[in-house]
Amino acid sequence: MRRKLYAFVTLFGISLTLTLLFATTVFVDHIFASKGTESKFDRAIFAHTLRMTKRKTEDQSNNPFSYRFVRDYAYKMKTPELVAAYSGANLTNDLVYAYRNGKREPLTMRFTDGNYWQLVDLEFLEGRGYTLDEIEKDDKIVILDRKSREIYFNGEPCVGKTVQLKGVPFRVMGVVENVDAIRFSAYSNIWLPFTHTKHQEWGYFGHLQIAFLAHQQSDISKIQEEFADKLAKLDFSGTHFDSAYAKPKPATMDVWEKHDIYADSLGQFMEIEDVPYLLFGTVILMYLFLPGLNLISLNSTRIMERFPEIGARKSFGATTKHLAIQFMIENIMITLLGALIAGAATFIIIYLINDSGIFFNSQIAPGSRSFIVGIGSALILAILSGVTPSLKLAKTPIVKTLKNSTK
Amino acid sequence: MIELSNVEKVYQTKEIETLALNQINLKIEKGEFASIMGPSGCGKSTLLNVMGLLDMPSTGSVRIQGEKVTNRKETKLAEFRNQNLGFIFQSFHLVNDLTVYDNVEMPLLYRKGISSKERKERIMSVLEKVGLSARVHHYPSQLSGGQKQRVAIARAIIGSPEIILADEPTGNLDSRMGHEIMDLLMELNKEGTTIVMVTHDEALAQKTNRIIRLFDGSLVN
Ligand SMILES: Nc1ncnc2c1ncn2[C@@H]1O[C@H](COP(=O)(O)OP(=O)(O)OP(=O)(O)O)[C@@H](O)[C@H]1O
Ligand SMILES: [Mg+2]
Numbered sequence: 001m002r003r004k005l006y007a008f009v010t011l012f013g014i015s016l017t018l019t020l021l022f023a024t025t026v027f028v029d030h031i032f033a034s035k036g037t038e039s040k041f042d043r044a045i046f047a048h049t050l051r052m053t054k055r056k057t058e059d060q061s062n063n064p065f066s067y068r069f070v071r072d073y074a075y076k077m078k079t080p081e082l083v084a085a086y087s088g089a090n091l092t093n094d095l096v097y098a099y100r101n102g103k104r105e106p107l108t109m110r111f112t113d114g115n116y117w118q119l120v121d122l123e124f125l126e127g128r129g130y131t132l133d134e135i136e137k138d139d140k141i142v143i144l145d146r147k148s149r150e151i152y153f154n155g156e157p158c159v160g161k162t163v164q165l166k167g168v169p170f171r172v173m174g175v176v177e178n179v180d181a182i183r184f185s186a187y188s189n190i191w192l193p194f195t196h197t198k199h200q201e202w203g204y205f206g207h208l209q210i211a212f213l214a215h216q217q218s219d220i221s222k223i224q225e226e227f228a229d230k231l232a233k234l235d236f237s238g239t240h241f242d243s244a245y246a247k248p249k250p251a252t253m254d255v256w257e258k259h260d261i262y263a264d265s266l267g268q269f270m271e272i273e274d275v276p277y278l279l280f281g282t283v284i285l286m287y288l289f290l291p292g293l294n295l296i297s298l299n300s301t302r303i304m305e306r307f308p309e310i311g312a313r314k315s316f317g318a319t320t321k322h323l324a325i326q327f328m329i330e331n332i333m334i335t336l337l338g339a340l341i342a343g344a345a346t347f348i349i350i351y352l353i354n355d356s357g358i359f360f361n362s363q364i365a366p367g368s369r370s371f372i373v374g375i376g377s378a379l380i381l382a383i384l385s386g387v388t389p390s391l392k393l394a395k396t397p398i399v400k401t402l403k404n405s406t407k
Numbered sequence: 408m409i410e411l412s413n414v415e416k417v418y419q420t421k422e423i424e425t426l427a428l429n430q431i432n433l434k435i436e437k438g439e440f441a442s443i444m445g446p447s448g449c450g451k452s453t454l455l456n457v458m459g460l461l462d463m464p465s466t467g468s469v470r471i472q473g474e475k476v477t478n479r480k481e482t483k484l485a486e487f488r489n490q491n492l493g494f495i496f497q498s499f500h501l502v503n504d505l506t507v508y509d510n511v512e513m514p515l516l517y518r519k520g521i522s523s524k525e526r527k528e529r530i531m532s533v534l535e536k537v538g539l540s541a542r543v544h545h546y547p548s549q550l551s552g553g554q555k556q557r558v559a560i561a562r563a564i565i566g567s568p569e570i571i572l573a574d575e576p577t578g579n580l581d582s583r584m585g586h587e588i589m590d591l592l593m594e595l596n597k598e599g600t601t602i603v604m605v606t607h608d609e610a611l612a613q614k615t616n617r618i619i620r621l622f623d624g625s626l627v628n
Contacts, residue, residue: 308498308500308501308502309500309502311496311500312494312496312500312501312502312513312562313513313517314461314485315459315461315488315492315494315500316488316489316493316494316513316514316517316562316566317485317486317488317489317490317514317517317518318485318517319481319482319485319517320481321482322517397462398456398461398462399456399461399462402456402461402496402500
């Protein structure tokens with residue numbers, strides 16, 4: 001009976017640990033993986049900020065890019081497959097308020113060029129995205145998400161119809177499926193041509209970030225070189241600066257910058273592209289280490305319970321090897337069982353999170369990568385928590401195991 | 408059958424050094440039923456463990472059936488125990504998660520070349536011998552102390568060992584059950600098994616062929 005209780009406690013501990021691990025993996029993967037609406041992002045790099053300096057006075061200014069810069073420099077680059085410019089989806093600025101049933105609903109607006117629609121994979125429910133030509137002809141056009149269609153048109157088809165935004169009429173060109181708010185480059189409720197931003201442009205400074213899509217991942221450094229070259233040849237006449245710096249970086253950095261986890265100044269001292277991976281590594285290790293320790297102690301106490309059994313088995317001819325194998329198999333079985341339970345629990349947790357919408361309205365879907373990492377860490381955990389106690393236990397001298405239970 | 412020459416056992420702990428066995432020279436003959444007696448802490452269990460190859464002497468040598476067994480490797484010792492020795496413990500040492508059947512089967516699992524059919528026959532026959540045929544699928548927790556010890560005896564004899572070593576086999580039992588167990592052991596002895604038993608019970612010891620008395624790690628004559 002005692003043994004059953006111990007086995008239950010162990011199983012519970014393992015399941016809990018693995019659930020924690022699995023859920024974290026799924027979350028991390030969800031946030032950082034290029035998938036869904038950002039499926040092309042693993043071959044894209046992003047420039048958010050342009051730093052312009054006057055060398056003599058060390059006058060410095062950091063801002064997003066202006067459309068003038070995008071048009072005269074970025075669009076003209078040869079190495080990228082696509083260059084897209086768009087405002088950062090700032091969750092607090094650039095809001096428009098709509099009213100539904102007397103309730104005020106804030107809707108996020110994003111300002112984009114025409115190429116943006118080739119950068120992200122938004123799912124169009126009706127209509128399509130706009131092009132640069134269409135913006136130049138008539139820029140009073142708009143793309144809505146399902147939510148804003150719900151609010152403005154009661155969910156009815158609305159392409160070709162007009163919607164009033166801050167008192168200005170816009171023609172709806174398309175409606176897309178709602179976007180996860182965690183997809184920082186794709187998320188919005190309303191998309192408008194960049195010409196409508198209220199932000200002022202000032203030389204090369206404006207409100208746009210630039211995405212460069214490479215033909216393939218290996219082209220990324222070529223794009224960075226060409227971009228640096230463009231900056232070196234920047235025409236400074238009419239500005240009071242004489243040097244400019246910006247470096248497009250991969251999407252993983254995107255999230256960090258947006259979250260201000262990475263201060264701009266830090267970037268001046270070190271290349272921190274690797275920092276997120278390093279951080280993850282550490283977090284995952286911690287996750288493995290603490291429960292690993294916990295499991296070792298769990299296993300060890302469970303194992304003390306087994307001294308009489310070990311004493312008997314060894315007396316009657318079991319070798320250390322026999323017992324080590326026996327305990328290891330037991331451990332792996334219990335860890336696998338724990339992994340099964342944890343897997344089910346993780347799915348339930350994710351379902352509840354998705355259903356409640358507490359995580360940015362995000363629809364988390366466990367991908368194959370989290371599956372692999374999950375199974376891998378479960379195995380590491382099994383070995384980490386199983387091998388040491390199993391070996392130690394199997395090696396216990398017979399007299400010790402006999403003594404413990406008689407006295 | 409069992410021969411100890413100049414056996415000493417020293418336990419070294421941080422504070423003190425205990426001489427648990429001191430210059431033991433002892434011969435157990437084939438077919439003998441010997442009991443070991445002496446006050447608590449005098450080294451009875453240590454002596455039995457050394458005889459049973461569960462523990463190694465600090466100095467001296469142990470011969471069993473004429474073979475020198477000290478200095479053998481762990482796996483060889485395990486094999487030797489499995490083939491030649493059977494153990495009975497004061498607190499039974501049954502595996503609580505296993506049925507009576509599985510507990511009794513244990514020694515055969517570490518022996519090669521016995522079919523499951525033969526295993527089954529042997530298990531049923533030893534269980535019959537100890538009078539537990541009706542308890543095959545019970546768990547140890549469902550048995551009385553005397554029944555548990557009879558399961559332990561069945562396990563000790565399933566491999567047909569020549570020698571049985573019992574450390575206070577009646578120590579946890581009332582006197583009626585103790586006598587039952589003693590009768591079983593005497594029957595086994597009559598059939599030819601050599602038995603060495605540690606006991607505190609003078610009456611039980613008197614039933615054996617020979618009483619070995621220990622005091623402070625030394626034999627007393
Ligand atoms: N592992 C050990 N480490 C240190 N000292 C030990 C160890 N095992 C036994 N001893 C000591 O050796 C001596 C003999 O112990 P042993 O267990 O053989 O006594 P015993 O005669 O069986 O006693 P009891 O009748 O209480 O079972 C005791 O003084 C004991 O404290
Ligand atoms: Mg003892």
